[in-house]
Amino acid sequence: MAEADPNFGGERTDETTAGRRPLRKRLLTYVAGAVLIGGVGFGAWYALVGSHYVSTDNAYVGADTASVTPMVAAQVAAVAVADTQAVRKGDTLVRLDDSDARIALAQAEADLAKVRRQYGQTSATSAALAAQVQARNADIARARAQLVSAEADYERARVDLARRQRLAPNGAVSGEELTAATNSFSSARANLELARAGIAQASSTRGAAAGELAANDALISGTTAATAPEVLAAQARLAQARLDLERTVIRAPIDGVITRRNVQVGQRVAPGAQLMLIVPVGQLYVDANFKEGQLAKVKIGQAVTLKSDLYGGDVEYHGKVVGLSGGTGSSFALIPAQNATGNWIKVVQRLPVRVALDPKELQAHPLRVGLSMDAEIDISRN
CATH class of the missing domain: 1.10.287 (Helix Hairpins)
Structure with missing residues (x-):
C-alpha cells in the first residue's frame, strides 16, 4: 500500500496514473487501427487504381522544327518576319537579290x-x-x-x-x-x-x-x-x-512560329546556311522520361493524361503513347558513362516515352517547346 504524502497527496497521484493507463492504451489502439485501416485502404487503392498508372514530372514539350535555309547563294534583299511571329505555310520569309x-x-x-x-x-x-x-x-x-x-x-x-x-x-x-x-x-x-x-x-x-x-x-x-x-x-x-530564280524567294515550309532568326538585310548567304527555325506549335509532342522500373507495362497506344506548369492543374491534355526511345539519354551522350572502372554506383535510368497530343486541345491552350509537363500513363489497357 502506498504511503501518504501530506504535501502532494500521494494516494490520489497513484490513482490518477492508474486511470491514465487505460486511456493511453485506447489511444494507441485507435492509432494502430487508423494506421491499419489506412494501410488497407492504400493497398486497396493501389490494387484497384494506383497500380494501373505510372506518372512522372520529368516531361517536356518538344516539336519537329523546320530549319529555313537558302538553296542558292545571294545577298539578302529583304526579311519579312521577326522572332515570335506566327506564319502560315507558303508565306514569304526572306527575299534574295535575284539579279544573277x-x-x-x-x-x-x-x-x-x-x-x-x-x-x-x-x-x-x-x-x-x-x-x-x-x-x-x-x-x-x-x-x-x-x-x-x-x-x-x-x-x-x-x-x-x-x-x-x-x-x-x-x-x-x-x-x-x-x-x-x-x-x-x-x-x-x-x-x-x-x-x-x-x-x-x-x-x-x-x-x-x-x-x-x-x-x-x-x-x-x-x-x-x-x-x-x-x-x-x-x-x-x-x-x-x-x-533558282524561284528560290530567291524563301517561303515558310510549314505553319508555325518563327524562332532563332539570325539573318539581316545585306547579308550574303550560302546554300544550306540556317536563317531561322519554324516551330509547329500545332503539332507538338511530349517526351516523358520514365524510370526504367515503370516501363514494364507501358505500350504504344496507351492513353496519357498530362498537365502543364503553364496552366496548372485546371487544364488537362489527353494524348497517347506513340513510341519509346531506343536508349536512355546517357547512352547517347557525347561521352557515355563507363561503369567498368570499379567505382560503380547504380543510378536509376530514365527512358524517353513519346506522347502525341490532341491538336484541338493544343489549339485551345497553346504550348511552347521546352515547357514542363506532368504525365500519367494508364497502363491498364494494352
Whole structure:
C-alpha cells in the first residue's frame, strides 16, 4: 500500500496514473487501427487504381522544327518576319537579290533557242547531203559512160595500129601514117586509164558524201526538235535557271512560329546556311522520361493524361503513347558513362516515352517547346 504524502497527496497521484493507463492504451489502439485501416485502404487503392498508372514530372514539350535555309547563294534583299511571329505555310520569309538568277535564266533561254536552231540546221544538212549522194551517183554513171567510150576508142586505135604495122614492111603504109596511128593508140590508152580513174574518183566522192549523210543522220535519227538530247539538256538547264530564280524567294515550309532568326538585310548567304527555325506549335509532342522500373507495362497506344506548369492543374491534355526511345539519354551522350572502372554506383535510368497530343486541345491552350509537363500513363489497357 502506498504511503501518504501530506504535501502532494500521494494516494490520489497513484490513482490518477492508474486511470491514465487505460486511456493511453485506447489511444494507441485507435492509432494502430487508423494506421491499419489506412494501410488497407492504400493497398486497396493501389490494387484497384494506383497500380494501373505510372506518372512522372520529368516531361517536356518538344516539336519537329523546320530549319529555313537558302538553296542558292545571294545577298539578302529583304526579311519579312521577326522572332515570335506566327506564319502560315507558303508565306514569304526572306527575299534574295535575284539579279544573277535573272541573267542566268536569260542565258539558258538563249541557249535553248540556239540548240533548236542547230537541230533544224542539222536536219536541213541531211537533205543537202542526200542530194549530194544522188549527184555523186550521176557522176559515177557519167564516168562509166566515158569509160565505155574510151574503151571503144582504145580498141579502134589498137586495131588501126596493128593493121598499119602489118602493112608497113611492104611499103603500103608510109612512116607518117604509122606514126599517127601509134600516137592515136597512145592517146586512146591514156584516155582509157583516165576514164577508169574517173570512175574510182566518182565512187570515192560518193562514199564520202554517203558517210557525211550517215553521220548527220545519226545526230537526228529517231528524234524530233522536242526530243533531241541537246534540246532536252538545254531545257533542263532552263528549268534549273527558273528554279533558282524561284528560290530567291524563301517561303515558310510549314505553319508555325518563327524562332532563332539570325539573318539581316545585306547579308550574303550560302546554300544550306540556317536563317531561322519554324516551330509547329500545332503539332507538338511530349517526351516523358520514365524510370526504367515503370516501363514494364507501358505500350504504344496507351492513353496519357498530362498537365502543364503553364496552366496548372485546371487544364488537362489527353494524348497517347506513340513510341519509346531506343536508349536512355546517357547512352547517347557525347561521352557515355563507363561503369567498368570499379567505382560503380547504380543510378536509376530514365527512358524517353513519346506522347502525341490532341491538336484541338493544343489549339485551345497553346504550348511552347521546352515547357514542363506532368504525365500519367494508364497502363491498364494494352
